[in-house]
Amino acid sequence: MTRRMLGGAVMVRRSGLGSSGQTRLPSASGESVMKLPESLWAASAAPAIDTPPLAGETGADVAIVGGGFTGLSAALHLAEAGKRVIVLEAGEPGWGASGRNGGQVNPGWRMLPSEVAAKYGGNRTPAVLAMLDQASDLVFDLIGRHGIDCDHERPGLVSAGLGRHAKAFLEAWSREWGEQGVKVERLERAALKDLIGTDYYHIGMHDPRGGHVQPLSFARGLARAAIARGAIVHGGTRVHSVHAHGAGWRLAATGGEVEAEHLLLCTNGYSDRLWPGLERSVVPVTSFIAASEPLDEARRRAILPGRHAVAETRRTLHYFRLDRDDRFVMGGRGNFTNGAEPGSVGHLRKMATAIFPALDGVAWTHRWGGRVAVTPDHTPRLFRLARNVHAGLGFNGRGVAMSTMFGTQLTRLVLGEETDMPVESLGLVPRHGLRQFGLTWYLVSGVMRDRLDLQETPPTWT
Structure with a gap:
């Protein structure tokens, strides 16, 4: 330059x-x-x-x-x-x-309202929280007001997690946003299975503000x-x-x-x-997404029966949903060591079948990647x-x-x-030139900690 x-x-x-x-x-x-x-x-x-x-x-x-x-x-x-x-x-x-x-319309950031207050202070916090609360509404209001054809659905967003890490975050999210007037529903393992069709996760939460679009x-x-x-x-x-x-x-x-x-x-x-x-x-980070062939009727009834968008609470999270043709669409991390390469569909296929065993044998027809921007x-x-x-x-x-x-x-x-x-x-x-090394370490260490969460005894709400 x-x-x-x-x-x-x-x-x-x-x-x-x-x-x-x-x-x-x-x-x-x-x-x-x-x-x-x-x-x-x-x-x-x-x-x-x-x-x-x-x-x-x-x-x-x-x-x-x-x-x-x-x-x-x-x-x-x-x-x-x-x-x-x-x-x-x-x-x-x-x-x-x-x-x-x-295509997930996620309400808010991964920062809790109390963390927003700590970062922005008493004068700014109400405006920031109102903005976060209204962001999903804005998307769906624009779709309705301008007649945007984008296969939109708004069944809410489900956050699903494993172990004490997930419980602490989801408990704080439901409590703090509940104090802001959001009707967040906490989900034990059985209720979560009824909602999304898998007992892979220990605990979850349904936030009615979310949804998904093409x-x-x-x-x-x-x-x-x-x-x-x-x-x-x-x-x-x-x-x-x-x-x-x-x-x-x-x-x-x-x-x-x-x-x-x-x-x-x-x-x-x-x-x-x-x-x-x-x-x-x-810091640009490569995210990778893969999509299956359209699911048959039996799989469709069992997997995401309410057509919710789901995002994990893991440090190296995955997120998934169905598209308009009932394809299973799943995203996650890209390449650990090379930001120019998107990733491998094998990683997502393995995770998808661990969460939904019924996906075993389903053909994966699309794969692509792109950059998201991360801040410290x-x-x-x-x-x-x-x-x-x-x-x-x-x-x-x-x-x-x-x-x-x-x-x-x-x-x-x-x-x-x-x-x-x-x-x-x-x-x-800081140290932007070393970002790839730092990102790789963050991802590798996150995978290790996520595995420990998976081995924990399933927590329950208190």
Whole structure:
């Protein structure tokens, strides 16, 4: 990356364009174009909306880099507020984690309300907790209000766990969110089996706020809604450099340039060197997902009979659900030692059959991976990078609801309104260059501790 002066303004230029998990095809201009990776979601998504590449010079009130849930949510809400908005996406809407994740609409973070209070203090905590509580509602409200076709279901989210570690977390979650008015149901082993069809887990909890969507379809639906309200979305448009220009910012991109008063960077786990330091504010982690063939009727009656989304409390967690065609979809860790490689379907198949023995013999037809962005304390970040430049990222694998919500937080910043989240200066992850070693150790040690949890006597609620 280089920085130089251009017309009296600081210019930020990207020197490296590579990101793991990218599929590139040559374009007529000679620049590589990122192709949507093969996945179950790509095979079953609602039709893509036309988002032609940028051509020539143009202007807007707000330029948004990144066409995932965060950028598209911001574009939609800003367009509804009367702003002229342009989204610049190197691939197509939903190309990154937004179109590759498990589609679970998870309520909140993995941080308890008491931990939120300890982190943000008494003045900020009520707003942050309200934001967390409302994030899942926002997703389903947008789906209903804009008629987004994304196979959405809202039976709630089930958290399932093993041993004392799970019991302590789930007990605190149900108690503390219960004090906030959420009707969380605690589940002993027998009740959990009745709900999700397995007695593999010792203990569980049902949170009615959760659900699941077809994530690529949801991203495309957000793009369609934003465009219908006047936003412009350009796919196949990589931003190469940004520099201050007059009272705003000028972006040089594939096919042309954009001038805007406000700039929003919504690149999450695919952040690169476009803005100095942004990629070092999070740790990109590869998540891997596999999907089975459609289940037969007997298996369908026994596995996830209530069609709940399930997420484990393990340190190296797995998550699973059914899609619209009754395929079993399961996600988990990617490659331990190489973030550029997604992982192995063998690992997920083994775990899936341990949880649901009836899955033995089922064919697995799809496998794919992508990057999520992790922060040291597992909470997202809202950054002020410069005058009228903001970024929202670091969703720690719970981004369907929270990244959509962060689009509204970025909208407030553009409109000059108070945000629920505190706005911070750019902070870097310590020893970021050693992140792969640290991540590998965290995963390996987590697997060992999870195995100890599995061997414990099943706990009961007190």
